[in-house]
Amino acid sequence: MRIQPIQQFNKYASKNRSLIEKALTTATGVGGALIPENLEKIITDTVIRLSPELAMTLQKKISGKTHEFNRLLQRPSRGGAMGESSTTPTTNSKTARATVDLKIVKRKGKVTNFLIDTSEEYIDAAAYEMENHIQAHVLDLIYYLIWGNANANAYEYSGLEQFVTSKHVAFSAAAGGAVPTDLNFLDTMLDWSNRKGGSRHTRAFLMSPEMLSKVSSLLTNVRLNQGLQGAGLTQVEIGGGWRLNAYRDIPIIETTSLSPIESLSSTVTVATNGSTGGSFSNGTYYFYVSPITYEGEQLPSAEKTVTLSGGTSTQQIKIDLDAPHGTTDYEGNSYYNVLGYKIYYGTSSGLTNCTLLKQVSAFTYDAEGTPDGDNGVDTSIVILSATPGSDVPSHMQSDIPLSSSGGVNSESIILWDNDPIQGLGKLPFTNKPGDRFEGLVVTKPLAETDDFINFLIKSYLALTPAYEATSYWLRNIRAS
Numbered sequence: 001m002r003i004q005p006i007q008q009f010n011k012y013a014s015k016n017r018s019l020i021e022k023a024l025t026t027a028t029g030v031g032g033a034l035i036p037e038n039l040e041k042i043i044t045d046t047v048i049r050l051s052p053e054l055a056m057t058l059q060k061k062i063s064g065k066t067h068e069f070n071r072l073l074q075r076p077s078r079g080g081a082m083g084e085s086s087t088t089p090t091t092n093s094k095t096a097r098a099t100v101d102l103k104i105v106k107r108k109g110k111v112t113n114f115l116i117d118t119s120e121e122y123i124d125a126a127a128y129e130m131e132n133h134i135q136a137h138v139l140d141l142i143y144y145l146i147w148g149n150a151n152a153n154a155y156e157y158s159g160l161e162q163f164v165t166s167k168h169v170a171f172s173a174a175a176g177g178a179v180p181t182d183l184n185f186l187d188t189m190l191d192w193s194n195r196k197g198g199s200r201h202t203r204a205f206l207m208s209p210e211m212l213s214k215v216s217s218l219l220t221n222v223r224l225n226q227g228l229q230g231a232g233l234t235q236v237e238i239g240g241g242w243r244l245n246a247y248r249d250i251p252i253i254e255t256t257s258l259s260p261i262e263s264l265s266s267t268v269t270v271a272t273n274g275s276t277g278g279s280f281s282n283g284t285y286y287f288y289v290s291p292i293t294y295e296g297e298q299l300p301s302a303e304k305t306v307t308l309s310g311g312t313s314t315q316q317i318k319i320d321l322d323a324p325h326g327t328t329d330y331e332g333n334s335y336y337n338v339l340g341y342k343i344y345y346g347t348s349s350g351l352t353n354c355t356l357l358k359q360v361s362a363f364t365y366d367a368e369g370t371p372d373g374d375n376g377v378d379t380s381i382v383i384l385s386a387t388p389g390s391d392v393p394s395h396m397q398s399d400i401p402l403s404s405s406g407g408v409n410s411e412s413i414i415l416w417d418n419d420p421i422q423g424l425g426k427l428p429f430t431n432k433p434g435d436r437f438e439g440l441v442v443t444k445p446l447a448e449t450d451d452f453i454n455f456l457i458k459s460y461l462a463l464t465p466a467y468e469a470t471s472y473w474l475r476n477i478r479a480s
Contacts, residue, residue: 050251051138053145056204057463058420058426059440062102065460067428071098072421072467075197100465102159102430103150104369105140106458109133113451126453130443137441137457139294143339145427145463146206146414147292148255152340152391153361155369157462160414161422164473165395167192175351176405179478184219186247189415189472198470201419206253208259208411212252214479216244250415252288256295259411259479260402263299265289267322270306278316278384282308285317288344288354288401291325291362293337299409300401303349317383319343324362324379338362342380344401345386356399358383359391399475410476417470424471429461 060067074094082088111129148159161168171185172178186205207215219242244252272285284307288300308315325338328341340361344355360381363371388397402410419423431442440461446454 024137034039046086051105051142051254053142053206054138054427054440056202056253056418056425057145058418058425059461060420060426060428062428062430064430065102066099067102067462067464068097068099069464069466070095070275071465072219082156099152100157100428102428102460103144104331105137105142105144105460106456107125107133107137108446108454108456110452110454112289113453121376126321126455130455130457133455133457134441134443137459141440141459141461142255142257143292143294146255147296147340148279148463149340149359149391151389152359153363155365155371156361158418158465159463160424160471161396161473162393163463163465163468164414164471166196166469167472168395168399168475169473170400170475172410173352173400173476175400175403177403177410177476177478179480180214180218183194183215183247185474185477186215189413189474190248190250192472193415193417193470196469197422198417198419200292201417201423201470202425203415203419203423203470205247205250206255206258206414206416207252208256208479209254209478210259211411211413211477212244212254215247215252216242227323258296260298260409261295262293264289264301264325266291266301266325268301268304269320269322270304271318271320272306272308272310273316273318273382274315275310275312276316278314280308280315280317280383281313282311282315283347284308286349286354286394287317287319288351289319289321290342290344290401291324291338291476292340292342294339296412297342297402299404300344303351305349314354319381319383321379321381335364341381342401343381343383344399349402351401354400356392356396357386357388400474405478406480408478408480410478413474413477415472415474417467419470420464420466422467422470424463424465424468426464426466427461428464429459431460436455 072093072095076091076093109129109132111126115125144157144159146159147161148156149162150156150158151162167189171180190207193199193201246252266289268289270285284305287304287306289304290297290300304319306317310315321341324336340359342356343358343360344351344354345357358381362379365371404410416425417423420426427440429440440459442456442458444456444458446456448454
């Protein structure tokens with residue numbers, strides 16, 4: 001079940017053989033090589049090598065920036081038994097004609113001719129820089145696929161967290177999560193999906209490497225039939241620790257996008273933001289701010305409080321993040337890896353008393369939609385109301401912040417139904433012939449400027465929410 005999407009992606013290279021040959025040749029009169037030859041495998045295999053999450057989707061090439069689809073809401077009504085001479089009533093499934101807008105995901109890179117010339121005996125500098133950009137681009141795509149929120153950031157496409165509405169549930173309601181002691185929780189997820197009609201669909205579990213290790217250890221006995229010479233088939237029993245690649249024939253995909261590895265390192269302050277324009281009354285309010293990175297939702301900041309005493313019921317609250325969520329590399333240089341924030345709010349202290357109120361992007365944009373790069377600027381988040389807006393769908397409004405217990409962070413597991421019609425597995429995309437190897441990720445050479453070689457990595461795509469009831473999101477579970 002994991003092989004099919006990979007074959008489906010790889011077939012593009014053979015379809016575009018002539019284009020590839022033209023792009024790679026240096027023959028006179030053909031136009032010269034567009035990209036270094038050793039990038040062919042990187043580009044054509046990028047989704048497979050870097051993103052099993054994306055490889056599981058059905059990529060559908062479309063024309064236009066909007067994909068129209070039938071969103072399944074309900075199957076035909078029950079009760080088909082009737083009399084011999086009866087008139088057969090007409091029933092229909094309930095569907096809605098829906099659309100999803102493709103979003104632009106791109107990044108531009110450059111490398112100096114000086115670097116290319118001085119390093120040619122050691123490394124193809126252009127190929128190296130392109131590969132690094134492709135890796136960062138694919139990490140962006142994975143982030144949007146799982147955590148994207150078009151209501152919080154109009155330039156993102158929404159991902160699985162926004163769509164898995166039927167069972168976005170907590171394994172434990174307590175802060176810090178709970179550790180599973182058997183595999184019944186996986187059965188619960190699968191049984192729910194089966195009852196909703198997902199039994200014959202292509203599905204996959206998404207879980208962190210640590211959670212996969214825990215799940216594997218819970219399968220205490222594995223029995224195999226092995227052919228022993230002279231003795232025929234013999235049953236062999238293996239103790240716990242067998243590394244699972246599937247459970248009940250459902251593949252397990254290891255992903256590093258679901259388990260937090262750090263907490264918010266920014267300085268967070270919460271204060272009043274004026275006595276009009278909001279809907280807060282006098283009192284003390286409690287907040288946690290959780291960043292979302294390539295590794296998914298992270299641990300929150302320390303609890304922050306604000307006490308309003310303006311004497312009105314129309315007050316606002318403002319949260320300031322100084323030098324937004326920063327990470328330090330091995331040389332001590334600071335860089336920013338946060339893509340969004342979750343704001344948790346409550347009227348009493350404690351993680352379990354605060355629920356999700358707001359989601360915001362970590363980026364600001366100019367009038368043309370150009371983001372502010374690494375977002376190395378202060379961020380202010382204005383809270384007008386204690387009622388969540390469209391950026392927090394109803395199935396997420398009872399979420400509490402992830403936290404740590406015994407030095408181990410709580411996390412999520414997803415059962416993802418990849419069916420393109422009755423699931424969440426279709427990824428429509430578009431691109432222009434002549435500047436790519438046809439697929440999700442496009443590499444386009446740009447005009448050389450001054451002493452730089454420029455290139456563009458881009459994708460135009462979005463996830464299609466055809467039917468979410470057969471998928472399951474389990475939150476607040478801990479590996480140990």
